[in-house]
Amino acid sequence: MAKFIEGDRGAFEVLFQRYSQPIHGYLLRMVGSEAQADDLTQATFLSVLRARERFRAGAAFRPWLYAIATNAARDQHRRRRPEEPIEQAASEVEEPLAHVDPFQREAVRGALARLPETQRVPIVLHRFEGLSFAEIAEVLGATETAVKVRAHRGYEKLRELLGHLEAER
Amino acid sequence: MTDHERVMGALGQGELPADLAAHATSCAHCRAAVAAYRALAPPSGTPAPPAGRRPSISASLERELAMTAGRPAPSLWRGPVLLGLLQAVVAMAVVVALGRGELVRNQAAPAALWAVGLALGACALGGTLAAVAPGYRRLRTALFALAAGTAVVLVGTGSGLPGRRAFAMDGAVCTSVEVACAVLPLVAALWLQRRFAFDPMRAALASTAAAATGVFALHLHCPIGTASHLYTFHVIPWLLLGAAGLWIRSRLQSRSYAP
Numbered sequence: 001m002a003k004f005i006e007g008d009r010g011a012f013e014v015l016f017q018r019y020s021q022p023i024h025g026y027l028l029r030m031v032g033s034e035a036q037a038d039d040l041t042q043a044t045f046l047s048v049l050r051a052r053e054r055f056r057a058g059a060a061f062r063p064w065l066y067a068i069a070t071n072a073a074r075d076q077h078r079r080r081r082p083e084e085p086i087e088q089a090a091s092e093v094e095e096p097l098a099h100v101d102p103f104q105r106e107a108v109r110g111a112l113a114r115l116p117e118t119q120r121v122p123i124v125l126h127r128f129e130g131l132s133f134a135e136i137a138e139v140l141g142a143t144e145t146a147v148k149v150r151a152h153r154g155y156e157k158l159r160e161l162l163g164h165l166e167a168e169r
Numbered sequence: 170m171t172d173h174e175r176v177m178g179a180l181g182q183g184e185l186p187a188d189l190a191a192h193a194t195s196c197a198h199c200r201a202a203v204a205a206y207r208a209l210a211p212p213s214g215t216p217a218p219p220a221g222r223r224p225s226i227s228a229s230l231e232r233e234l235a236m237t238a239g240r241p242a243p244s245l246w247r248g249p250v251l252l253g254l255l256q257a258v259v260a261m262a263v264v265v266a267l268g269r270g271e272l273v274r275n276q277a278a279p280a281a282l283w284a285v286g287l288a289l290g291a292c293a294l295g296g297t298l299a300a301v302a303p304g305y306r307r308l309r310t311a312l313f314a315l316a317a318g319t320a321v322v323l324v325g326t327g328s329g330l331p332g333r334r335a336f337a338m339d340g341a342v343c344t345s346v347e348v349a350c351a352v353l354p355l356v357a358a359l360w361l362q363r364r365f366a367f368d369p370m371r372a373a374l375a376s377t378a379a380a381a382t383g384v385f386a387l388h389l390h391c392p393i394g395t396a397s398h399l400y401t402f403h404v405i406p407w408l409l410l411g412a413a414g415l416w417i418r419s420r421l422q423s424r425s426y427a428p
Contacts, residue, residue, distance in 0.1 A: 006242075
């Protein structure tokens with residue numbers, strides 16, 4: 001990132017190669033539409049280019065990048081007209097759930113979608129993107145304790161929403 | 170740190186340590202959280218899922234990349250420092266132009282005059298810088314508190330001198346001066362705010378700071394010191410300009426989503 005801030009084009013391409021796929025997957029989970037995730041991935045990296053002076057020297061790049069992606073998804077959600085339907089998620093949205101049967105996968109997707117954003121984002125970042133709570137706190141500009149509390153409540157609610165799956169097993 | 174937080178922190182780091190596993194078994198909340206976490210996890214031994222499609226650099230990204238290649242990142246502070254200078258120039262130009270040789274027409278006690286003046290200057294310039302700076306969330310909160318406190322002191326320490334014309338007539342003049350002073354700094358502040366993701370607190374602080382330019386000019390120029398005049402025509406327009414700036418920013422497209 002330091003090289004890129006100095007104007008090294010190659011350094012940006014390395015960052016894009018390394019992070020564009022995980023960011024695309026994250027955005028796909030957040031917005032549920034392949035086309036929107038494509039656009040938001042480009043918007044995320046465009047933001048990295050345009051706002052590179054806002055990156056604090058010595059900070060970790062990954063939480064900063066996920067913060068940008070989260071802001072882009074939020075902005076897109078904020079601007080969406082209420083009558084505009086959310087496109088159904090593409091099949092690869094739940095890559096980590098590829099092992100489970102489609103019924104369960106759909107139930108998990110539905111349950112995640114029913115969580116409030118304040119709980120869904122920490123869970124998606126923690127469970128699917130593998131970020132630590134310290135990194136998630138950086139992404140969301142909150143304290144680590146606050147993020148853990150939100151995730152805990154979110155997981156509890158998920159358990160409630162997914163309870164019927166356990167009963168059916 | 171509570172046991173709930175420790176359980177959360179340990180999820181995804183392998184098996185829970187014995188003490189946390191015992192807690193997770195006995196605590197209904199943690200039991201549910203751990204079960205949900207595991208419900209989302211692939212069973213052990215599951216091969217990694219196939220990688221999704223790898224995005225490529227779009228034409229617009231390529232164009233932007235070509236424009237920025239070889240150029241170091243611009244200074245973060247150039248914009249807000251220039252805006253701070255603009256605020257100072259606008260406020261002093263208005264005070265000089267309207268004062269006709271008499272820079273300070275406010276009849277309040279010198280201590281109050283200085284204290285409120287300095288606080289307004291801090292709100293205007295500090296707010297402009299803090300609204301843009303990455304981090305500094307507590308400083309932004311403190312500046313909001315300073316602005317609120319300044320408004321209270323401004324109204325409470327007025328000279329009590331009444332206006333010569335009708336209440337509304339004097340008020341219309343003051344409000345017009347305040348709004349006119351705020352226009353340029355507000356437009357510049359909104360333009361700067363578009364450089365990063367919409368953040369209601371930053372946007373409100375930037376607008377409040379820009380609007381403080383007019384309040385500062387009035388504080389020096391306006392001789393009327395009744396609480397009703399100061400509250401209705403100095404403080405309320407300040408609040409409304411801050412709210413208007415926040416509303417406008419919320420409708421502007423960001424150039425970047427960086428925090």
